[in-house]
Amino acid sequence: MIALALSLALVAGQDDAPTADGNAEYPARAVLEAFATACSGAENLAVAKASVEAAGWTMVPPDSDSPITRLVAFGKAEFERQAAEDGDELESELLDGGEYRTEVAGRTLYVAISGARYDTVIGHGCRVYDFEATAPIEAETLTDWAVRAPSNSQTLDGGLVKHVWNPGLKPGHMGMEVSFVPQDWPLRDQFPLSGLVIQADTVEFLDL
């Protein structure tokens, strides 16, 4: 995935893309609020999973066939590959996360709650996906909703869009990202992701 990230960075360029909420039918606010509710406790995986379940999301069994299980399986395989590459130089482990699904304003949303430890550093992620979205959410809509502009925004060749906020939306969150991957993204055959991704990231340092 790091290689993929680099490849995307290398093809960076400006490109005007249509926006999801340019189409008034896309329920951007409802989707963003679903993210805020689901991912507000990302710094604590147990709290995050309980929050998602309390909000009515349904657990997606890991062995089911869905876009979220394919993506998570891909991510875990990449993690294992990287861990094998790191060998004894970096102790790492995946933490116990989970995947869930819900319907919001006619959209099927998935959330993946995940975490990994690298030596004495732990990273948690909470990501809401709308795999079928066909356009990004407008930056102005995001700014109004987050009450501040992104720290960084990029639109890349091929219609990839990424907005980053540091700190994140909620107290203690290091970052929030709202990204869009076009349905016809050329690398989709290698990387099972499309549509909107809204994510919260946290980091925690453990004692020596």
Added chain:
Amino acid sequence: MHIRAASALALMVATLASPALASVDGLWVNPEGKPTLLRAQDDDTILLKPGTRSLAEIIRGFQQLCVTTNFDKLATNIALFDNDWGFSYIPVQLETKSGEVDLGGWQADDAALLMAKDVFFSPNPQCTLTVETAERYPAYELLDAMRNALGDPDDYKTIRLPNGEVNPDFRPIWTIAEDDELGPTRIIPRSLSNGKGGYRIHITLMQFRSEVKP
């Protein structure tokens, strides 16, 4: 290392460049009192260098700059007149729709001081002193030094498990003030890695919401 850990599985989406605002090389704590970063380090961050301060000196510095200043940056500026660590303020302004928020803090060669009160990223008032040390001070040495300065921590009876073994989850806390409305004010010391093979002592003063247990 920090960036990589923070991106754990976040790599589901391409990780591109972070914004190029300067930042202080210190840590914050999240609402649970756990050490965290609020933004990724960037190329403009001046990294702390390992220093030779003793634990007693670090604890005295924390008491001077955090405990006596009540989460007040102006009071901290005044307290710094009597401090010879070499701190200078690094402003980091964050624009929001309701005005600017200051993410900045003070930094010396081997130490960083971050403070926040009534801001969105830390509704719990907090003051955190981070000191990079050449010598490794394990958690038990830090605990002893803190006990010398403050007495036993609130949760000291949990340092051992019922079978007599050391409790690996023991995290000492000292409650130094109680407020029925605002919640308790607590001190949390930690002995951490700097993520690059170095050592850091991190001592936080934070006002917890009443219902949150660190």
